[in-house]
Amino acid sequence: MTATRILPSALTSGVALVEPALREAVGRLCPQMSVVGRYHHGWADAQGREIDGWGGKLLRPTLAILSARAAGAEPSAGVPAGVAIELVHNFSLLHDDIMDGDTERRGRATAWTLFGVPRAILAGDALLTAAATELLAAEASGARTATASLMAATQRMIRGQASDMDFEGRTDVSRDECLRMAADKTGALLACACSLGADLVDADRTLVARLADFGEHVGLAFQFIDDLLGIWGDPARTGKAAGADLHSRKKSLPVVAALNAPDSAELRALYLRPEPLSNDEVARAADLVERGGGRDWARAEADRHVAAATESLEACDIPDAVRGDFLEVAAFITGRRF
Amino acid sequence: MTATRILPSALTSGVALVEPALREAVGRLCPQMSVVGRYHHGWADAQGREIDGWGGKLLRPTLAILSARAAGAEPSAGVPAGVAIELVHNFSLLHDDIMDGDTERRGRATAWTLFGVPRAILAGDALLTAAATELLAAEASGARTATASLMAATQRMIRGQASDMDFEGRTDVSRDECLRMAADKTGALLACACSLGADLVDADRTLVARLADFGEHVGLAFQFIDDLLGIWGDPARTGKAAGADLHSRKKSLPVVAALNAPDSAELRALYLRPEPLSNDEVARAADLVERGGGRDWARAEADRHVAAATESLEACDIPDAVRGDFLEVAAFITGRRF
Known part of the structure; x- marks a missing residue:
């Protein structure tokens, strides 16, 4: 972040x-x-x-x-x-x-x-x-x-990290598996952060659950946006090399979506081979991920999670100043207007 | 064990x-x-x-x-x-x-x-x-x-492991430091085991504290006995080579006591040098630890902790059958009659 x-x-x-x-x-x-x-x-x-x-x-x-x-x-x-x-x-x-x-x-x-x-x-x-x-x-x-909530979130993070490690050695990661991994690795702790203070002061369970939903969606929005930047981000703004996630052959959300799309043979051959990718091949891989629908899907999902986060927060009966601060921090995390 | x-x-x-x-x-x-x-x-x-x-x-x-x-x-x-x-x-x-x-x-x-x-x-x-x-x-x-008790015991174990790692690279470990390390690494979790069930059912705090004392002393008695066996134990009974702890240059309790005794120059020269020890040198080191009072001290301390454990348990107002089982398990752990 x-x-x-x-x-x-x-x-x-x-x-x-x-x-x-x-x-x-x-x-x-x-x-x-x-x-x-x-x-x-x-x-x-x-x-x-x-x-x-x-x-x-x-x-x-x-x-x-x-x-x-x-x-x-x-x-x-x-x-x-x-x-x-x-x-x-x-x-x-x-x-x-x-x-x-x-x-x-x-x-x-x-x-x-x-x-x-x-x-x-x-x-x-x-x-x-x-x-x-x-x-x-x-x-x-x-x-x-x-x-107990914090330990449950920690256990989800551990599950996410375990899946992430497994994905490296696998060629058949499904989009659902990848989504669950992202939710566990990034969403769980943000969901917990947004609800833990309420939990601690023994707040109404519905409020706790809605705040957790808000955090989970912010986490997933962040992950989609971060994965988009990892492929198409401007190196001057991200501080990473162009296509950094493709160079490291990361099974990020847009990539996994494209790998599971029809006609993914060329991308699969390129991305799942053991040898390093040249800069031209990284550019080609980015193009193939985009053609496979990975970019559009990730953008749509990022938007959907931003909207869902906003909705979860709107459903909370909380002071306006707190809502405003939550949205400001969420915007800071994701780089999106909420 | x-x-x-x-x-x-x-x-x-x-x-x-x-x-x-x-x-x-x-x-x-x-x-x-x-x-x-x-x-x-x-x-x-x-x-x-x-x-x-x-x-x-x-x-x-x-x-x-x-x-x-x-x-x-x-x-x-x-x-x-x-x-x-x-x-x-x-x-x-x-x-x-x-x-x-x-x-x-x-x-x-x-x-x-x-x-x-x-x-x-x-x-x-x-x-x-x-x-x-x-x-x-x-x-x-x-x-x-x-x-909270379990987490405190875990933090003590972590402190014990951190000290143990530090000791490997040091030549100036004091007997008090070594005792504290043993108490943290072995005593803390046994103290917690002996008190955690009572803690969980919200027992009287005095009972919880006495049971923890019992476990801590059992843990220390075990450690002294284990360290004695690591030097003078019968390989046929311990399953380890004779003088195993000396071969691995472990800073066990009897060794640290002897290293800190007067006239420890020969032991220090032998034990703190980087080169491996021959079997003859291990035998000589065992002899020097004994001459330095390490063996007698460890035996006396083991006895003292067995007695202190028994005393802690006697101070507890608990059913005789439970006391008997506690003593039986403690005897099993340490190989000593309680």
Whole structure:
């Protein structure tokens, strides 16, 4: 989720509320894990020295705080939810970077490349454990339900990551499988972020469910838009090479749609072969994905999820200011007007 | 924890109660993670086919069930605690095997060697997440407190593993650091196992604390005895080579005590050098650890923790049958009469 736009005010106040509590939670880990956690969050260098870096936009915590406000609570009531969801998010990044062999994140070396795989695994474990601890310690009647929701979302993320890894070795991934993977990997945690604050303050279950729907649709809209940009995005704006996702032979949503379309023989031969693709072949693959209907479908689905998110939010009986902030953050995440 | 002795009846009934629920919990994971989990638990081969293997002694779940009985509840009330603690135990084994590079466990290939590091990391994550989920879903008034206790114990285990990894690269580990590491790595989860069932049924806090003390002392007694066997154990009984822990240059409790004793220069020179030790040198190191007082100290500490465990349990107002079963399981774990 890129950061070239101006931060909405909801995000600025989300960061101000959550970051101190998040730093305290990471500071409560044992010294070894705290060093890895502080580095990973962007607050310290590999030696544990405080740096002037940017600790991130804290999108999910901001949504969690809005979610508490949606249920009529003070923003501060959502802070434990915000801390917990960000800890889960960072647990997943730490482990995903190992699994995917990624050496860079947010322009810095990934934790495992500096601290080694064992310490990065363990730091992820520590963050996941701390997430449950922080939420259970909240002085709120919904702490048990909220923690169960967070664990369910985490389990969905894990399922999404497991499917994503399986897809790499398969040539027969269906569009439905790919959709479910995207929903699990991206939708689940955003759905949880948008509902966890309400969950924590024991809000009406219908409100919790609608806020979760809103987040799930925002997550899927984001994923479709991100997958479109990964093929047809302007490198000057995305910061990635043209057709980056095709070069890495990612089974993204538009690609899987086109692979499953009639007359996909040429695309399948090109995309599913083991040898690397030349720039010309990447351009050809992009063309074939478009001809196979992958681009149109992804655009239509992105629009549909933006509309469905808006609809879910409209069905919520919440203060107008909160609705406005939710929509502003959703627009920031997806780059779309809501 | 070796398995050459006859199973106490408490363990047999513990297995009968918990194993079906544990299998269900692992079966609820996504298919990919369920395959890894079922293999790791010893129920299936790497292709997911059911095998006639032995699913383990389920020591910790048995203690969790005794703990619910100690609080006056039915054994079945402790089952969610037993399932959760075994899931956490197996999460830690899956990840520890990766971190330590171990290729065998319980006479079988470790999960990461068969499924790869990424899937083994993810399966550990899935088990940890499932542990919290299972406990939170229990129909018991203490579910929130119990889950918080389990997460606190998990965080201590993580701290213990982090220290253990640090010790490998250090030459100045103190006896206190080593004791704390052992308490975190082995004591924390046994303390939790012995108290979690009582926690879950919302028992009196004093009882919960005393049961936790009992488990912590059993864990430390086990660790001292295991460390003694790792140096002076009879290979025919331990199943390990003579002086196995010295060959691998483990900073076990007796060794660290001797390294910190006066006149430890020869031991330090031998043990802290990078080159492998010959069999003669291992014998010499064992001799030096004994001369440095490591053996006597570890024996005395093992005795002290056995006595302290017994005392903690005597202070509990619990049915005699439950006390008897606790002592029987503790004797089975440590190989000592309680």
